[in-house]
Amino acid sequence: MTKYTPDIVIVGAGIAGLWAFHRYKALGYDALLLESQAIGSGQTIASQGIVHSGLKYAFAGKINKLAQGISAMQDLWTAALRGEGEVDLSAAKTLSTSQYLMMNNKVMGELIKLVTSQALGNNVHEVARKDWPEEIATSGFKGRIIFMDEPVLDIPSVLRALAEPYKDSIRKIDTPDDPFGFLKTHNIEPKQIIFTGAASNAQIAAKEGHDHGLHTQARPLLMGMLKPAPYPLFAHLVGHTDKPVASITTHTTRDGELVWYLGGGAAERKKEANPQEVYKAVRKGFAKYIPNVDISNVRWATLPIDRIEGKSGIDGWIPDTPTIHSHGNVHYCWPTKLTFAPLLAERLLEKMDIQPSKAQSDWSFLPDIDYVETPWDEAQWTDGD
Numbered sequence: 280m281t282k283y284t285p286d287i288v289i290v291g292a293g294i295a296g297l298w299a300f301h302r303y304k305a306l307g308y309d310a311l312l313l314e315s316q317a318i319g320s321g322q323t324i325a326s327q328g329i330v331h332s333g334l335k336y337a338f339a340g341k342i343n344k345l346a347q348g349i350s351a352m353q354d355l356w357t358a359a360l361r362g363e364g365e366v367d368l369s370a371a372k373t374l375s376t377s378q379y380l381m382m383n384n385k386v387m388g389e390l391i392k393l394v395t396s397q398a399l400g401n402n403v404h405e406v407a408r409k410d411w412p413e414e415i416a417t418s419g420f421k422g423r424i425i426f427m428d429e430p431v432l433d434i435p436s437v438l439r440a441l442a443e444p445y446k447d448s449i450r451k452i453d454t455p456d457d458p459f460g461f462l463k464t465h466n467i468e469p470k471q472i473i474f475t476g477a478a479s480n481a482q483i484a485a486k487e488g489h490d491h492g493l494h495t496q497a498r499p500l501l502m503g504m505l506k507p508a509p510y511p512l513f514a515h516l517v518g519h520t521d522k523p524v525a526s527i528t529t530h531t532t533r534d535g536e537l538v539w540y541l542g543g544g545a546a547e548r549k550k551e552a553n554p555q556e557v558y559k560a561v562r563k564g565f566a567k568y569i570p571n572v573d574i575s576n577v578r579w580a581t582l583p584i585d586r587i588e589g590k591s592g593i594d595g596w597i598p599d600t601p602t603i604h605s606h607g608n609v610h611y612c613w614p615t616k617l618t619f620a621p622l623l624a625e626r627l628l629e630k631m632d633i634q635p636s637k638a639q640s641d642w643s644f645l646p647d648i649d650y651v652e653t654p655w656d657e658a659q660w661t662d663g664d
C-alpha cells in the first residue's frame with residue numbers, strides 16, 4: 280500500500296481551513312484538506328460576509344484589542360480581492376464595498392470623536408443629512424449615519440475562489456469522528472495536522488487526550504431572513520444601546536429574490552427559541568427606527584447556528600484574536616471571526632516551522648466533495664404569522 284507523507288493535512292473546509300490551505304498550497308506545501316459535509320458548511324456559509332473594520336466593536340467610543348486587531352486585517356483581505364494578496368480572491372464577488380452605521384444620537388457622541396480621530400485607520404466618516412442614500416432618507420430614520428469602508432463579501436464565491444485552484448486536494452472524509460483512524464487506514468502520515476472543524480475540534484482533542492488547558496465557548500444565534508427585501512441594504516441599525524437592533528446584509532436567492540439576512544440583537548437568542556421571537560423583534564425594531572420600511576408582506580425564515588470560538592477570559596466576550604491549541608504537531612484552531620482567517624493562517628505557519636516540500640501528492644483515490652448551499656436557498660420560508 281502506498282504511503283503518503285504530505286507536509287500538512289487540514290480537517291474542516293470552512294474559511295479557516297480554506298484560507299490556510301490555499302495559502303500553503305500557493306507556497307508549495309503538499310497539503311490535503313478533508314471535509315465531512317460540503318465545502319463552506321457551518322458558520323462560514325451562515326456568516327454575514329462582513330470584513331470588519333473594527334468600528335462595530337468600538338461603539339462605546341473606546342478602542343479595545345478586538346477592534347484594533349480586526350482593523351489590521353482589512354488590508355490583507357482587500358489585497359487578496361485585488362488578486363495581489365497571499366491568497367487569490369480576485370474571482371470572489373463583493374456584495375457591497377461599504378456599510379452604514381445608523382445610530383441614535385445618544386450613542387453617537389463618543390463614537391464621532393473616535394471616527395474623527397481616525398484611530399481605526401479606516402475610511403470612516405459621518406454622512407451629512409443632504410448626502411444620505413435615498414433608501415435611508417425615506418425610511419423615517421431619525422439619527423445620524425456613519426459610512427464605513429467595510430466590504431461585505433458573497434461567501435459562495437469566496438469559497439470557490441479559495442477552493443477551485445486546488446480542488447484536487449480537497450477530499451471527503453467519511454469518518455469525521457475518527458480523523459486519525461482515517462489517516463491510518465489510508466496510510467497518510469502528515470508532518471503537521473491542523474483541525475479547523477469548529478465544534479468538532481474540541482471533541483476530537485478530548486478523544487485524543489489533547490485537551491489539557493483547552494477551553495472553547497459556543498454562542499447560540501437564531502439568525503433571521505426576510506424576502507423579498509425592498510432594496511439592497513448593508514447597515515447596522517443601532518437603537519438606544521450599543522448593540523445593533525439588527526445588522527442587515529442583502530443576498531440573492533437562486534431564483535433572483537432579494538433577502539435581508541438579519542443578525543445583531545434580533546438574532547441573539549437560543550437556537551431553540553421560537554422563530555416568532557426573531558420576526559417580532561425585527562418588526563418592532565423596524566417600526567421604531569425605520570417606520571417607513573414596509574415589511575408587511577414579506578416571508579420569513581430563521582437559521583439556528585452556534586458561533587464557536589476559544590474561550591475568552593470574560594464570560595460571553597469575544598476573544599480578540601484567533602485561538603490555536605497545539606499538541607506537538609497537531610493544532611486545533613478557531614479563527615474567532617471570518618475576518619481573522621489570514622491571521623490564523625500566518626500564526627500557524629510560524630508555529631509549524633516547516634519548509635514546503637514542493638511535492639504534490641495525488642489524492643484522487645479519496646472521494647471528491649461539493650460546495651454547500653446558501654441558508655436562503657435551503658430555508659423553510661413562512662408567512663411569519
Ligand SMILES: Cc1cc2nc3c(=O)[nH]c(=O)nc-3n(C[C@H](O)[C@H](O)[C@H](O)COP(=O)(O)OP(=O)(O)OC[C@H]3O[C@@H](n4cnc5c(N)ncnc54)[C@H](O)[C@@H]3O)c2cc1C
Binds near residue numbers: 323
Ligand atoms: C451567523 C453568523 C454570522 C457571522 N458573521 C460574520 C461576519 O460577518 N464577519 C466575520 O468576520 N465573522 C462572522 N462570523 C464568524 C465566522 O463566520 C466564523 O468565525 C468562521 O466562519 C469560523 O470558520 P471555521 O472555518 O473555523 O468554522 P466553520 O465555518 O464552522 O467550518 C468548519 C468546517 O469543518 C467541517 N468539519 C467539522 N468537523 C469536521 C470533521 N471532524 N472532519 C471534517 N470536516 C469537519 C464542517 O463541515 C465545516 O465545513 C459569523 C458567524 C455566524 C455564526
